[in-house]
Amino acid sequence: MRRVAxxxxxxxxxxxxxxxxxxxxxxxxxxxxxxxxxxxxxxxxSRYAACIDNLQAPEGASLLDSILDRVAMQLPDIPADSRLLxxxxxxxxxxxxxxxxxxxxxxxxxxxxxxxxKIANRFGLTTRGCNINAACASSTIAVARGAAMIAAGEAxxxxxxxxxxxxxxxxxxxxxxxxxxxxxxxPFDQERKGLTLGEAGVALLLMSETCAKSRGExxxxxxxxxxxxxxxxxxxxxxxxxxxxxxxxxxxxxxxQIETKQISxxxxxxxxxxxxxxxxxxxxxxxxxxxxxxxxxxxxSLGHCLGAAGGVEVAIASRSLQQQLIPATVGCVQPExxxxxQLSTASQNISGDYLLCSNSGFGGINATLILQGVG
Amino acid sequence: xxxxxNGIGWVTAAGCNxxxxxxxxxxxxxxxxxxxxxxxxxxxxMRFGRLDQFSRIGLAAIAFCLRDAGEEAWDEKRPIGxxxxxxxxxxxxxxxxxxxxxxxxxxxxxxxxxxxxxxxxFLGEAALRFGLxxxxxxxxxxxxxxxxALHFALEELTWSExxxxxxxxxxxxxPPELAIGDECPGSLFLLLGKEPSTAVTSxxxxxxxxxxxxxxxxxxxxxxxxxxKCLAVGV
Numbered sequence: 028m029r030r031v032a033x034x035x036x037x038x039x040x041x042x043x044x045x046x047x048x049x050x051x052x053x054x055x056x057x058x059x060x061x062x063x064x065x066x067x068x069x070x071x072x073s074r075y076a077a078c079i080d081n082l083q084a085p086e087g088a089s090l091l092d093s094i095l096d097r098v099a100m101q102l103p104d105i106p107a108d109s110r111l112l113x114x115x116x117x118x119x120x121x122x123x124x125x126x127x128x129x130x131x132x133x134x135x136x137x138x139x140x141x142x143x144x145k146i147a148n149r150f151g152l153t154t155r156g157c158n159i160n161a162a163c164a165s166s167t168i169a170v171a172r173g174a175a176m177i178a179a180g181e182a183x184x185x186x187x188x189x190x191x192x193x194x195x196x197x198x199x200x201x202x203x204x205x206x207x208x209x210x211x212x213x214p215f216d217q218e219r220k221g222l223t224l225g226e227a228g229v230a231l232l233l234m235s236e237t238c239a240k241s242r243g244e245x246x247x248x249x250x251x252x253x254x255x256x257x258x259x260x261x262x263x264x265x266x267x268x269x270x271x272x273x274x275x276x277x278x279x280x281x282x283x284q285i286e287t288k289q290i291s292x293x294x295x296x297x298x299x300x301x302x303x304x305x306x307x308x309x310x311x312x313x314x315x316x317x318x319x320x321x322x323x324x325x326x327x328s329l330g331h332c333l334g335a336a337g338g339v340e341v342a343i344a345s346r347s348l349q350q351q352l353i354p355a356t357v358g359c360v361q362p363e364x365x366x367x368x369q370l371s372t373a374s375q376n377i378s379g380d381y382l383l384c385s386n387s388g389f390g391g392i393n394a395t396l397i398l399q400g401v402g
Numbered sequence: 403x404x405x406x407x408n409g410i411g412w413v414t415a416a417g418c419n420x421x422x423x424x425x426x427x428x429x430x431x432x433x434x435x436x437x438x439x440x441x442x443x444x445x446x447x448m449r450f451g452r453l454d455q456f457s458r459i460g461l462a463a464i465a466f467c468l469r470d471a472g473e474e475a476w477d478e479k480r481p482i483g484x485x486x487x488x489x490x491x492x493x494x495x496x497x498x499x500x501x502x503x504x505x506x507x508x509x510x511x512x513x514x515x516x517x518x519x520x521x522x523x524f525l526g527e528a529a530l531r532f533g534l535x536x537x538x539x540x541x542x543x544x545x546x547x548x549x550x551a552l553h554f555a556l557e558e559l560t561w562s563e564x565x566x567x568x569x570x571x572x573x574x575x576x577p578p579e580l581a582i583g584d585e586c587p588g589s590l591f592l593l594l595g596k597e598p599s600t601a602v603t604s605x606x607x608x609x610x611x612x613x614x615x616x617x618x619x620x621x622x623x624x625x626x627x628x629x630x631k632c633l634a635v636g637v
Binding site: 116120127128135143159160161201263388389 | 479483490491500501504507509511512516519521523524527529530532533536537540542543544550560561577
């Protein structure tokens, strides 16, 4: 199996543009969650979300266009022959909502095919690639597939691009499902009451080691393992025994050819919903036993960025490995008993070469990635 | 990269059926009839009637596909994935959800419809009914041949520990303003196994070589012709 290098990353989140700013603010314990003014929230159970500052849609277009520009500006000169894997759950859903509100015909532009063309053009790629929709595990799975393509020798360079918006469409839906927290979310806290939505754009450039070397790219981390599994339990609720996440994690460990004790930290999904967080702690305690490493979640800082969540978390994880530090789990004041000693509202030092990231989503899907540091 | 076509099932303008029951091409232009529970499952099934139309045609075609392969019944969960290509995804469900959201500014937003405004939700329905623990995803790609799902599935079958992948296409009739004219609406899935089935006669071997697909040694031009070749085997 060929080694897969994570060479370059670009992020746009509620904590600013670029990974440097994001990392700095995460270490300060900042949160991008604030009162929402994009649409009226009077009929919803929450008024909080983590929105990107100064996001403006061109006339008749989507806010995604602005995110794409701001991400692409950070990643110039992507190899034109890179394969493109996009991960977005709802694409230009703000535009769809607006045309339906006005009773206008649905424009072709709200489909994923033109979105793929737009993204490929913006990065100067020769192929349009595909969009992967696996709910909140979409970008995690896109990274896994990109890594698999490179490892198998089917690709030399893969660009993973993920983006999703805070939209009234999604906000109202989670509100109707009673899944939103009335206050900013508190991942893994005993008093957690639901999630807070966020939005992000992220691009990750993966390359074979040979390709990275020949193009003068410096690997920031390696994608050492990956696994994907379905709970086969419920459409919207996670399996309480964490069976799917355990399976995905075991696959990733096997692919990376490492043991649980070699994982130095976990960047968990940590949505702040009662059942998701309990499921994750159950799964990780079962898989890791006495060797459960420090773990954290960033959704108290960034909100839940849906299909883009995993991609952003991979970027953060690469920085964690470089600096041997995981940021605070903002909002986790009284950690669940199953995570006590491992979760903190302050940054934690870690020690080791591997970090595990996981995401789970509607449809019972779970995906796990293992990153390896370059040291 | 190889896989064995062990089952075929569909819900299309030609109706719903399994590959072993007919040799008639099911991928036809026309209007899609959304199947009722009795056409798909013999036993009462409360959930099926509550599903959105996109999920119903997807779930039903997967059920027919697994039935065709002798894999519908199960005792223990199985490492089988589902990879579905879709041009429009759950757009019709999105529009139906917006019709509950917009009139009263969110007061009447339907939680049941919202749960199916992710294109992959029906894969969760299929996974839990049939005990499938593999990778489940929907992807969108500009693909005139309709073969992209098979490329994707064969790669994943080769690169992962999954024993089989249910793969194919799923699309409702699009809104008229988005129709491109030659659509064959519906869902059609193949069960690709790493090995030929031990329960039924396999339709044949599918190979991916240098970016091209071959069925029983002959090059495949598009999804429709692959289905025709499989049905012509007469298993």
